[in-house]
Amino acid sequence: xxxxxxxxxxxxxxxxxxxxxxxxxxxxxxxxxxxxxxxxxxxxxxxxxxxxxxxxxxxxxxxxxxxxxxxxxxxxxxxxxxxxxxxxxxxxxxxxxxxxxxxxxxxxxxxxxxxxxxxxxxxxxxxxxxxxxxxxxxxxxxxxxxxxxxx
Numbered sequence: 001x002x003x004x005x006x007x008x009x010x011x012x013x014x015x016x017x018x019x020x021x022x023x024x025x026x027x028x029x030x031x032x033x034x035x036x037x038x039x040x041x042x043x044x045x046x047x048x049x050x051x052x053x054x055x056x057x058x059x060x061x062x063x064x065x066x067x068x069x070x071x072x073x074x075x076x077x078x079x080x081x082x083x084x085x086x087x088x089x090x091x092x093x094x095x096x097x098x099x100x101x102x103x104x105x106x107x108x109x110x111x112x113x114x115x116x117x118x119x120x121x122x123x124x125x126x127x128x129x130x131x132x133x134x135x136x137x138x139x140x141x142x143x144x145x146x147x148x149x150x151x
Contacts, residue, residue: 007043008043010040019074020040021047022072022073022074024036024040024044024047025044025047025051025073026073026075028044028048028130028131029048029051029096030092030095032131032132032136033130034129034130035127035128035129037120037126037127037128038114038116038127041114041130044112044130045112045114047072048111048112051072051073052104052111053109055069055100066093066097069093070093073092073093075092075093077090077093078090100132103134103136107133110133111132111134112131113131113133114128114129114130115129115130117129
C-alpha cells in the first residue's frame, strides 16, 4: 500500500532529489522560464508555488520569510545594508521578494505554466517548458506599428 507516500522519487536519494529541486527552482525564479522533463516540471510547480506564496505573504522587512525561502533554495541571507555582497548572494531572493511577489500580488495561486514541447531526441522523454505566468515586461519594448515613423 502506498498510503501517505506522495510525490515522485525519480530513482534518486532524498538529498539528491532536494538538491535537484533547489537548483531547478533557483533557475526558474532567476530566468522565469526553463526547459525540463514533464515529471520534473510537475513536481517543481508545487515547490515554486509555495515559495512565491511565502514571498507574497511577507512584507518587505520580514526576515523570517526570507530565511524560510533561503533555506529551501540553499542560499544564505546576507544583510541588505552591505550592498556589494548582497547583490551577489541574494539576487534570486531579491528578485523573488521584490519583483515576482509584487507581480503576483492579486493572483490567488497557479503562478506557473507548463507548455509541452514534444519528446527529446535521445531518449524520447517528454519535454516541457515551465514558466512564470506573470512575466516581466521589458521597459524598451515598442510595438511594431509605432517603430517606423511616417511623414
